Amino acid sequence: MGRDPHRVLDVPPAPPTLADVAAVAGVSRQTVSNALNNPALLRSDTLERVRAAIDQLGYSPNRAARNLRTRASHLIGLRLTPFAEGTANATMDRFVHSLVQASRQAGYHVLLFDGDDPTDPASGYDELVRSTAVDAFVVTDTYRGNPQAAYLEDASVPFVAFGRPWTPAALHPWVDVDGAAGTAAATSHLLDRGHERIAWIGWRKDSPIGEDRRAGWSRTLHARGLPTTGLASRVEDLVTSGREAAGVLLDEAAPTAFVCASDTLAMGVLHQLAERGLRPGHDVAVVGFDDSPVAQVVPGGLTSVRQPLEEVAVQIVQRLGKLIGRRERFGSGALLTPRLVVRGSS
Amino acid sequence: MGRDPHRVLDVPPAPPTLADVAAVAGVSRQTVSNALNNPALLRSDTLERVRAAIDQLGYSPNRAARNLRTRASHLIGLRLTPFAEGTANATMDRFVHSLVQASRQAGYHVLLFDGDDPTDPASGYDELVRSTAVDAFVVTDTYRGNPQAAYLEDASVPFVAFGRPWTPAALHPWVDVDGAAGTAAATSHLLDRGHERIAWIGWRKDSPIGEDRRAGWSRTLHARGLPTTGLASRVEDLVTSGREAAGVLLDEAAPTAFVCASDTLAMGVLHQLAERGLRPGHDVAVVGFDDSPVAQVVPGGLTSVRQPLEEVAVQIVQRLGKLIGRRERFGSGALLTPRLVVRGSS
DNA sequence: GGCGGTGCTTGGATCGATCAAGCGTCGCGA
DNA sequence: TCGCGACGCTTGATCGATCCAAGCACCGCC
Incomplete structure (x- = not known):
């Protein structure tokens, strides 16, 4: 209160402090502090009075001071x-x-x-x-x-x-x-739609996440007695890489569906399909990973695994x-x- | 230094303070402070000594304390x-x-x-x-x-x-x-490619940004003596809205190109074109706004205005x-x- | 009347950096 | 030799909240 009685109008008013609140509420600083951090210690009418003063002044504890004392920054x-x-x-x-x-x-x-x-x-x-x-x-x-x-x-x-x-x-x-559960769900979904030759396009072998996602695909196919050899490709996470990988796979293994480690790769597949005049979802199925905005708005829509x-x-x-x-x-x-x-x- | 001589090993060591640095360097706290905030005040050999101490201890000023004193949080x-x-x-x-x-x-x-x-x-x-x-x-x-x-x-x-x-x-x-400059550039670009019936799909009239972008389109067409009436549509910023607007415009005004207030709307146009079997960039041109990832990876690519x-x-x-x-x-x-x-x- | 408990106050120290004033040393000119 | 100022560094106070210890007033109860 009144730390600066000759306040110049141009200067923004300094925010109220704990002491200001205490003065208004007619209690001590300690009590205001308790009202904030340990309200159970106060009688309910005092608590009410303090809270009213806090509202009236628009008081919020100074973060820097609190942080300094409590050694925490929140x-x-x-x-x-x-x-x-x-x-x-x-x-x-x-x-x-x-x-x-x-x-x-x-x-x-x-x-x-x-x-x-x-x-x-x-x-x-x-x-x-x-x-x-x-x-x-x-x-x-x-x-x-x-x-x-x-x-x-x-x-x-x-x-x-x-x-x-x-x-x-x-x-x-x-x-x-x-991730494996996600690609497994994707693979099962494709199997349910009648696909049997389902290809994988994923990341390089040194990516544990990529290998995890790949495992969901291969596990699911193996569980149904279907082969995976020749149906997998590992590339960089780029649209062009996905496009090229899809091209090679289509030529050499003729899959009817793709499961991809990312939406980026899946978009690459869509590029390849567009070039060949194949319709996604009709001629060849594609599933991506991440449910990115791209998957949501690309014409036709891209089926994708969405992380919670x-x-x-x-x-x-x-x-x-x-x-x-x-x-x-x-x-x-x-x-x-x-x-x-x-x-x-x- | 030595604030806790009986330090338990489990507890992480408290970070060094200004005083610790001062003690190591054999100067006062203020001098260390000056070394950080006002190095010109120190004699160069002292500065060197302080800096060595800082490095040795791995000291960084405590943010909370600095914030409290300077009334700034950075x-x-x-x-x-x-x-x-x-x-x-x-x-x-x-x-x-x-x-x-x-x-x-x-x-x-x-x-x-x-x-x-x-x-x-x-x-x-x-x-x-x-x-x-x-x-x-x-x-x-x-x-x-x-x-x-x-x-x-x-x-x-x-x-x-x-x-x-x-x-x-x-x-x-x-x-x-x-924004107007962006849509003007887009419109000029389309004019250069020989388009003359260029449609606009934008946002509702109460969006100043939307109106600004629209102005670039209409200004450019008028400058070439081309009409804009019947070629504009104002809708919500949704893919479906863009799709519908494009449908209406194609039926009623037969534009050969679209300029849109957002990539979202442009994607809507692409949806409409896909449904009608029209090829973007060949049969009908489309330009979006924002150069979103979607514009970058959608098959064929979406021309778009990129904000710096x-x-x-x-x-x-x-x-x-x-x-x-x-x-x-x-x-x-x-x-x-x-x-x-x-x-x-x- | 004494006793314990509740609810609040008081005074102080503390966190770690910065601000403002002060103080010693040195050099220079009178 | 003394005074003066500048330079380089030090000292004490301060920012605002929290924590601690002690104490006091008041109430109800035995």
Whole structure:
């Protein structure tokens, strides 16, 4: 109150402090603090009075002061993966939305950053940890063995991974989507439609996620006694790669359907079909992975495996909460099941 | 140093503080502070010594403490717009990336949030301002008159808008893309290819952005003495709306080309063409707006107007810097020119 | 009348960096 | 030799919330 009695009109008024609220409510600072952090300690009429004062002044506790004292920032760090032009996979957008929402409900905000050196997986994390700018991280780009997880683990920084740890020794909590279950559902769906020669276009062998998704396809075919040899291709995650792979497969193995590790690859297949005058969903079926906007709006529609990103976010935030509160170093994993969204391409 | 001589091994070591660095370097706290914020004040040998100590300890200044003292957070707030399923417009993703990158270079991080009440345009901003959690905002969803800009202006919260103020009284800094120039380029491009009956599919009349983009189309046609009557349609930003509008226009006005206010609408046109067996780029040309991933990967490719979002972000951050440093309330605007990306559909 | 408990106050320290003033040293000119 | 100013560094106070310990007023109960 009245810290600046000769206030110049031009200067925005300083926000009220705890002491201001206390003065208005006619109680001590400690009581206001308790009203916020430990309301059970107050008599109900006092609590009411304090809350009225808070509303009247439009008071919100100063974040910096609270953070300094409690050694917590209530921020969750998320490093953006380098933006890939020309691919269909806009998974990040949906995931970020879900994460922001789930975080808010848990009293957290999301801080975005990117590495100044994109080739260094630890870049960016370091400084945020040391300056105690965030309480924990969500690590997403676990596509190739996840080097930053190892770094964060020995720096004993709390984090939850979106993606299984593909190295056996890892102990951190994680949430992931069962890719194999998704491609298995896709394959079963195609089998139900009468397809028997179903091809796979996936990622290079060193991608654990790619191999996981591939397993769902091959497992399902084998279960029905159908062969997979000659029907699989592993390429880069590019539209052109998918197009070429589809061309080769069509020429050499004459599949009637494709299951792909991503919507990007599936779009490549659609390119190939368009070039040959084959109609997706009639002549050849195609299933993608991620249910990207592209799958949703491409003419005819692309059948695709949709990850439950909203649920992933909720589960991640749950684990973050546990991690931050108590100082547990371990954590549990959760494997969620995706859902097949059927559209015109199958 | 040695704040906890009986350190338990399980507990992560507390990060070093300014005082720790000072002790190692044999100087006072203030000198270390100056080494970071005002290196010119130090004698070069002292500076060297302090820097060595900083490196040795892996010191980064505690954000909370700095924020408390300087009354700044070095965070920029960005409210996510509600996620629209089934549309092509993934502009946000690219913009967020660009913003994060530009912010980092200016020493800022991006804090994401969303309104707990999506219908209230001011929701979410309020609390962040009062708790001094962010220094400024970037306001993006200025599509319909931008009610939160008015709110932020009276609350005298620093912000920069991505999007022109459509109300004349507004004084805040802004950065925008010249939509009319984009659609004009698209229309000229089509004229150059020999089209004369060029249709427009845009948004409802109450969208200033939509009307701006429409103006580029009509202006260009009129300049060549070509009519626009009967060739325009205004609908919701949905694929199905675009499809229907294209159907009506084809039946009633027989255009040979379409310019659309968004890639979503353009995809609708492609749907309509596919249904009629017309080939985009051969029988009928189509141009979209935003250069979304969809435009990039759809078979045949969709010609589209690409916004220079990287440059937008840079300009926004520049203005944020000015706003935050000095307490200026005014700010300048910048109108950037988009670029037409030509693909198979035209 | 004494006793315990509830509900609040008081005074202080604390988190870690920055601000503002102060102080010693050195060089230079009078 | 003394005074003066500049340079380079130090010292104490401060930002606002939280945490802690102690204490006090008031109430009801035995």
